[in-house]
Amino acid sequence: MSQSPFTWHEPRISAQERAAIKGHAPAVVWLTGLSGSGKSTLANALEHALHERRCHTFLLDGDNIRHGLNRDLDLSPAGRAENIRRIGEVCRLFADAGLIVITAFVSPYRADRDRVRETVGGGRFLEVHVRAPLETCEQRDPKGLYARARGGEIAGMTGVDAPYEPPAAPELVIDTASRDIPGCTGALLEALAEHGTLPARDA
Numbered sequence: 001m002s003q004s005p006f007t008w009h010e011p012r013i014s015a016q017e018r019a020a021i022k023g024h025a026p027a028v029v030w031l032t033g034l035s036g037s038g039k040s041t042l043a044n045a046l047e048h049a050l051h052e053r054r055c056h057t058f059l060l061d062g063d064n065i066r067h068g069l070n071r072d073l074d075l076s077p078a079g080r081a082e083n084i085r086r087i088g089e090v091c092r093l094f095a096d097a098g099l100i101v102i103t104a105f106v107s108p109y110r111a112d113r114d115r116v117r118e119t120v121g122g123g124r125f126l127e128v129h130v131r132a133p134l135e136t137c138e139q140r141d142p143k144g145l146y147a148r149a150r151g152g153e154i155a156g157m158t159g160v161d162a163p164y165e166p167p168a169a170p171e172l173v174i175d176t177a178s179r180d181i182p183g184c185t186g187a188l189l190e191a192l193a194e195h196g197t198l199p200a201r202d203a
């Protein structure tokens with residue numbers, strides 16, 4: 001492979017210095033799970049709770065990113081891998097800026113998520129499996145996608161005719177079928193406090 005023509009420039013202000021002027025540590029809270037498992041709902045609830053605690057947050061949501069940054073990508077395994085790779089790079093930039101990033105992507109492949117953990121680095125990545133049985137997700141079907149997939153209108157629907165690989169060692173598993181939204185949000189806040197992202201009093 002030929003040598004890159006680009007030179008890496010180290011900024012004068014480091015990521016640590018940027019983080020030091022905030023009341024919390026930077027982190028990437030990576031919510032993964034089936035469509036309808038509750039990722040977007042919990043991402044919004046968590047961002048709201050953190051915002052109330054005066055944390056500097058940013059929310060990256062699958063559907064929204066696919067309208068802009070990643071509008072050129074499909075839902076094939078290669079399209080999903082590139083989707084998650086780019087989002088991982090964006091997460092790293094936001095974490096280097098000192099923010100708590102919350103993401104809501106199906107991200108069905110373990111290898112893609114592991115690559116993001118490596119990209120973000122520095123112990124700043126918290127993988128959260130937002131878990132609900134497929135039957136529950138299908139009953140919720142907030143976008144009508146499962147009905148369309150069962151009707152043969154959508155191919156490659158995760159959980160139906162495309163795989164979901166659950167995390168092997170996530171920082172947190174949240175069962176949204178057996179716990180209500182405030183309970184799930186509380187568990188996320190506790191995990192952030194335990195991880196050292198938030199001062200313990202803020203959980």
Ligand SMILES: Nc1ncnc2c1ncn2[C@@H]1O[C@H](COP(=O)(O)OS(=O)(=O)O)[C@@H](OP(=O)(O)O)[C@H]1O
Binds near residue numbers: 156158
């Ligand atoms: N075939 C298929 N499989 C899964 N999901 C589908 C599919 N087609 C469209 N959608 C909608 O697209 C959202 C998934 O986009 P993501 O960027 O999160 O997917 S991925 O992480 O790259 O796998 C996903 O968002 P959520 O419902 O919020 O999970 C769906 O709304």
Ligand SMILES: Nc1ncnc2c1ncn2[C@@H]1O[C@H](COP(=O)(O)OP(=O)(O)O)[C@@H](O)[C@H]1O
Binds near residue numbers: 104
């Ligand atoms: N404990 C819970 N956590 C999150 N969502 C829940 C919970 N219980 C019920 N729901 C409902 O399930 C649906 C999940 O939809 P959504 O958040 O869009 O999922 P996803 O982003 O994973 O596709 C919402 O209608 C939400 O109100």
